Amino acid sequence: MGQHTNSIHHHGYVEDTPLNQAMPAHERLTRLDAVEILHSPDEVAQWLASTLRAAMGRSEDEVAFDDEWDQWVKYAHSGETITTGLLHGPTISVVAVPEAECRCASTPLVPVGGKKRSR
Numbered sequence: 001m002g003q004h005t006n007s008i009h010h011h012g013y014v015e016d017t018p019l020n021q022a023m024p025a026h027e028r029l030t031r032l033d034a035v036e037i038l039h040s041p042d043e044v045a046q047w048l049a050s051t052l053r054a055a056m057g058r059s060e061d062e063v064a065f066d067d068e069w070d071q072w073v074k075y076a077h078s079g080e081t082i083t084t085g086l087l088h089g090p091t092i093s094v095v096a097v098p099e100a101e102c103r104c105a106s107t108p109l110v111p112v113g114g115k116k117r118s119r
Helices: 025-031 041-056 066-077
Strands: 008-015 036-038 082-085 091-098
Touching (some): 008 041, 025 091, 041 091
Antiparallel strands (some): 082 091
16 A cells, blocks of 8 residues: 555554553654654564564564554555554553644744854
8 A cells, every 4th residue: 555545644652561561652753753754554564573572682583463454554544543552561652643733844943153244
């Protein structure tokens, strides 16, 4: 599947806490910095798989996540938030964010220093 629908993208988060103690999705957006900004359902699935593998200390050859991959792409395409992780942590999630509500798209202006040129 290609791009997200409904002008959304996902922010990826990793919390060093088990699933049953992790923050709700809406709190992640305001209290944590995203580790990754994901613009397509395939990027979401790739990031989830690689982040889970790293947390498990496994390679792609050892853990393919074939069954999960299809579900992750489907949920991401629908604009859903996906949370997964390991029993004793970390919690790995991708939170759906509407483009209009995203803080990552707005880059603050930075004043440019230097001397003024005289004519």
